[in-house]
Amino acid sequence: MSTRQANEYAPEHPPRLRWAQHAPEVYKAMVRLDTAAKKGLDPKLYELVKIRASQINHCAFCIDMHTKDALAAGESVERIVQLSAWEESRHFYTEKELAAIELTEAITVLTDGFVPDEVYERAAKRFEEAELAQLIAAITVINAWNRFGVSTRMTPGHYQPGQHQ
Numbered sequence: 082m083s084t085r086q087a088n089e090y091a092p093e094h095p096p097r098l099r100w101a102q103h104a105p106e107v108y109k110a111m112v113r114l115d116t117a118a119k120k121g122l123d124p125k126l127y128e129l130v131k132i133r134a135s136q137i138n139h140c141a142f143c144i145d146m147h148t149k150d151a152l153a154a155g156e157s158v159e160r161i162v163q164l165s166a167w168e169e170s171r172h173f174y175t176e177k178e179l180a181a182i183e184l185t186e187a188i189t190v191l192t193d194g195f196v197p198d199e200v201y202e203r204a205a206k207r208f209e210e211a212e213l214a215q216l217i218a219a220i221t222v223i224n225a226w227n228r229f230g231v232s233t234r235m236t237p238g239h240y241q242p243g244q245h246q
Contacts, residue, residue, distance in 0.1 A: 153242035
């Protein structure tokens with residue numbers, strides 16, 4: 082095998098379906114919902130929540146997008162890298178961010194059928210009610226985006242920061 086062949090990347094897979102083109106009203110509604118959900122939230126916190134939910138849901142497209150948007154918003158590479166292991170890397174985040182990340186996981190993974198009271202209460206202590214409502218909306222919206230991205234196998238790697246804003 083030549084050196085060139087050994088260093089070639091795997092081929093990029095095409096998306097299964099360009100859902101936004103076939104359901105443009107749904108896409109536009111999702112964009113409006115996303116815009117409404119992020120109002121009043123710190124942009125870095127908002128992106129950390131989106132990245133964490135996308136990691137859990139294995140949405141490569143959304144991980145790519147929100148990592149780039151987080152970097153553009155001034156987030157550090159170190160905090161983004163540590164996010165997948167946040168429980169062991171708590172010292173990288175504020176208590177408010179930790180409450181948001183933990184709430185993100187609880188809402189994203191509903192295997193027990195509910196968000197534990199202690200997780201909700203930690204978030205409720207760190208966020209005013211209006212901000213908490215926005216946070217819950219943002220977590221819900223990214224989970225919906227993840228389902229579109231994963232089911233249609235949207236291709237990561239081509240997004241530019243701010244492209245879909």
